[in-house]
Amino acid sequence: MADTSAASPLGDAGDPVAGDVLRVRDLAVDLGGARILHDVSLDVRSGEVVAVLGTNGSGKSTLMRALVRAVPVAAGQAEILGHPLGGRVPWHRIGYVPQRVSLAGGVPATAREIVASGLLGPRRLRRPRDWRDRVDQALADVGLPGVGDHAVTELSGGQQQRVLIARALVRRPDLVLLDEPLAGVDLPSQVAFADTLRALVASGVTLVVVLHELGPLADMITRTVVLRHGRVVHDGPPLAPAHGHDDPAHEHLHAHEDAVERGPVSLGPEPFCAEI
Ligand SMILES: Nc1ncnc2c1ncn2[C@@H]1O[C@H](COP(=O)(O)OP(=O)(O)OP(=O)(O)O)[C@@H](O)[C@H]1O
Numbered sequence: 398m399a400d401t402s403a404a405s406p407l408g409d410a411g412d413p414v415a416g417d418v419l420r421v422r423d424l425a426v427d428l429g430g431a432r433i434l435h436d437v438s439l440d441v442r443s444g445e446v447v448a449v450l451g452t453n454g455s456g457k458s459t460l461m462r463a464l465v466r467a468v469p470v471a472a473g474q475a476e477i478l479g480h481p482l483g484g485r486v487p488w489h490r491i492g493y494v495p496q497r498v499s500l501a502g503g504v505p506a507t508a509r510e511i512v513a514s515g516l517l518g519p520r521r522l523r524r525p526r527d528w529r530d531r532v533d534q535a536l537a538d539v540g541l542p543g544v545g546d547h548a549v550t551e552l553s554g555g556q557q558q559r560v561l562i563a564r565a566l567v568r569r570p571d572l573v574l575l576d577e578p579l580a581g582v583d584l585p586s587q588v589a590f591a592d593t594l595r596a597l598v599a600s601g602v603t604l605v606v607v608l609h610e611l612g613p614l615a616d617m618i619t620r621t622v623v624l625r626h627g628r629v630v631h632d633g634p635p636l637a638p639a640h641g642h643d644d645p646a647h648e649h650l651h652a653h654e655d656a657v658e659r660g661p662v663s664l665g666p667e668p669f670c671a672e673i
Pocket of ligand 1: 451453458460
């Protein structure tokens with residue numbers, strides 16, 4: 398269990414695994430001289446599966462990047478696992494998979510080496526004894542059994558994405574932040590990946606997932622947060638398909654203006670298109 402003795406600017410976080418895993422208050426991020434996130438507040442409790450939705454450029458990736466300190470916070474506060482963002486956060490208990498990036502550049506490495514690097518950290522410079530079994534299991538969990546010896550340059554973009562997801566999962570994290578994990582992944586692999594996430598959630602892992610389409614993850618999502626122009630415009634139960642959107646032929650990727658224009662945050666079930 399994490400040391401929660403540090404004073405919390407957001408109040409008593411209590412047991413971080415039994416309670417809030419993530420607490421965000423009035424978070425603002427500036428990039429390129431512009432405010433990208435405005436007053437974002439969000440609590441994620443242990444065991445939740447939170448989908449972060451929103452149109453292109455609404456700030457979803459920026460929020461995730463701010464939470465892992467990849468971009469600076471201009472205002473507001475955030476806590477992960479009971480600790481303010483900073484060196485005391487137990488980063489080894491957090492798995493983060495950025496939006497699709499290519500692994501093709503740089504030093505050639507095998508998929509196994511990439512995944513094994515997830516077992517290392519500033520305070521853990523040696524791989525555990527069972528590293529090879531853990532790495533191979535993580536690769537199997539993302540639908541890539543047997544590719545451990547392949548150079549990542551030989552893998553497709555979607556397979557590279559799954560190698561990065563395996564790298565996050567091999568840490569056996571308590572909190573997993575995934576930025577568009579389904580992008581570029583074929584449907585059978587999405588289904589296999591959803592099964593892996595379901596098993597993780599059953600074991601107590603908390604998920605925050607940026608998505609454009611809910612896909613095979615739809616039935617496991619417990620809450621949706623919708624961003625628009627860098628602000629939270631919906632934070633509540635999973636979005637129900639709006640009128641006509643449960644038609645399998647409907648594939649629009651948009652928030653319904655009548656729902657998002659009503660106010661900054663709506664807590665009730667809203668008639669959003671589930672495929673924002
Ligand atoms: N490094 C940067 N410098 C300046 N502006 C940036 C930077 N990174 C992102 N932005 C801008 O911030 C806004 C939000 O981008 P972000 O990638 O967070 O959106 P998103 O909701 O994840 O979009 P998408 O669904 O397309 O991935 C966009 O207008 C983007 O152009």
